[in-house]
Amino acid sequence: MKKLLSALTVLAVAFFTVSGAHAAAAGKRVTVTGEIVDTWCYVTEIMYGLGTAHHQCAVWCAIGGIPVSVLGEDGNVYVVLKVEEDGTNVANPRIINIQTHKVTVDGDLYERDGVKYLIVTQVVDDKGIVNLTHEEYGIQPFGK
Amino acid sequence: MKRTLSILFTAAFLIGPGASQAAEEWGIDGEKKARFEAKVVDVLCELTGDCPADCGSGKRQLGLLKDDGTLILAVKNFDIFAGAADDLKGFCNKRIVADGLLINNPKMPLFALQYKKLAPDGKWSRANQFGKEWSKANGGKKAGQWFKNDPRIKKAIAEKGVFGIPGLKPKK
Numbered sequence: 001m002k003k004l005l006s007a008l009t010v011l012a013v014a015f016f017t018v019s020g021a022h023a024a025a026a027g028k029r030v031t032v033t034g035e036i037v038d039t040w041c042y043v044t045e046i047m048y049g050l051g052t053a054h055h056q057c058a059v060w061c062a063i064g065g066i067p068v069s070v071l072g073e074d075g076n077v078y079v080v081l082k083v084e085e086d087g088t089n090v091a092n093p094r095i096i097n098i099q100t101h102k103v104t105v106d107g108d109l110y111e112r113d114g115v116k117y118l119i120v121t122q123v124v125d126d127k128g129i130v131n132l133t134h135e136e137y138g139i140q141p142f143g144k
Numbered sequence: 145m146k147r148t149l150s151i152l153f154t155a156a157f158l159i160g161p162g163a164s165q166a167a168e169e170w171g172i173d174g175e176k177k178a179r180f181e182a183k184v185v186d187v188l189c190e191l192t193g194d195c196p197a198d199c200g201s202g203k204r205q206l207g208l209l210k211d212d213g214t215l216i217l218a219v220k221n222f223d224i225f226a227g228a229a230d231d232l233k234g235f236c237n238k239r240i241v242a243d244g245l246l247i248n249n250p251k252m253p254l255f256a257l258q259y260k261k262l263a264p265d266g267k268w269s270r271a272n273q274f275g276k277e278w279s280k281a282n283g284g285k286k287a288g289q290w291f292k293n294d295p296r297i298k299k300a301i302a303e304k305g306v307f308g309i310p311g312l313k314p315k316k
């Protein structure tokens with residue numbers, strides 16, 4: 001009996017170790033406030049990538065399928081992988097519709113290899129576009 | 145600004161069909177040419193276990209999972225203002241050789257895919273699948289200026305204006 005129990009224990013440990021290694025880790029619950037941005041233009045700084053000045057380009061990039069992020073007030077870039085029930089994240093009309101808006105979202109944060117990925121479970125506040133940058137930066141990147 | 149335009153246009157227009165299948169520099173801070181083997185994965189699936197068929201068929205952001213477990217987000221392809229999901233969706237859960245630029249930026253790492261092939265010895269192709277599919281979906285129109293001609297973009301800009309705020313117009 002003792003032998004059987006110890007054999008079962010070994011099996012159980014082996015099972016949970018293996019399944020643990022493959023199961024996706026749970027995200028961390030977070031609330032993020034910030035501006036919806038195009039990940040590529042904002043991070044690379046190949047042009048001025050925030051607010052009204054960059055809105056049109058941010059729409060181009062989102063429809064072109066570049067990942068969209070929330071630039072948090074904490075300075076972090078959160079790549080949005082899901083918004084509420086919609087599990088698509090390439091040229092998602094829901095996300096494009098709130099491009100450049102200042103939002104507060106609840107979500108699950110997954111950090112992996114230097115990237116913060118956000119699964120938005122709820123958009124709790126949407127202030128619309130409030131970052132007026134066009135007076136200073138015009139229309140990025142071509143001026144029209 | 146001059147530099148920006150040269151980056152944008154070099155990528156989209158100036159590289160002829162004879163260009164070699166090796167990453168080229170775009171002049172972005174922190175960029176480094178990179179060629180590596182990796183498995184193409186749906187990032188949301190990889191992180192959470194929410195895994196639709198065929199890695200979402202182009203509707204999911206895709207990543208490159210290296211043998212050491214590192215997940216690299218493919219942010220950009222070779223087309224102007226476009227991502228890499230269309231280039232990678234055909235390789236869902238397969239190993240490819242990816243060629244492009246790894247951009248080591250303190251905000252987050254980025255990868256721009258420029259060429260890809262099935263590992264180990266498939267045929268190289270340029271990562272410009274977005275433009276090809278856009279052309280097909282738009283009556284064969286050339287994709288070089290796709291962002292000026294896309295009906296979804298035209299509609300969005302007609303409704304909200306270039307600044308995203310209805311009624312707010314650029315000064316003449």
Ligand SMILES: [Cu+2]
Nearest residue numbers: 041047057058
């Ligand atoms: Cu831009």
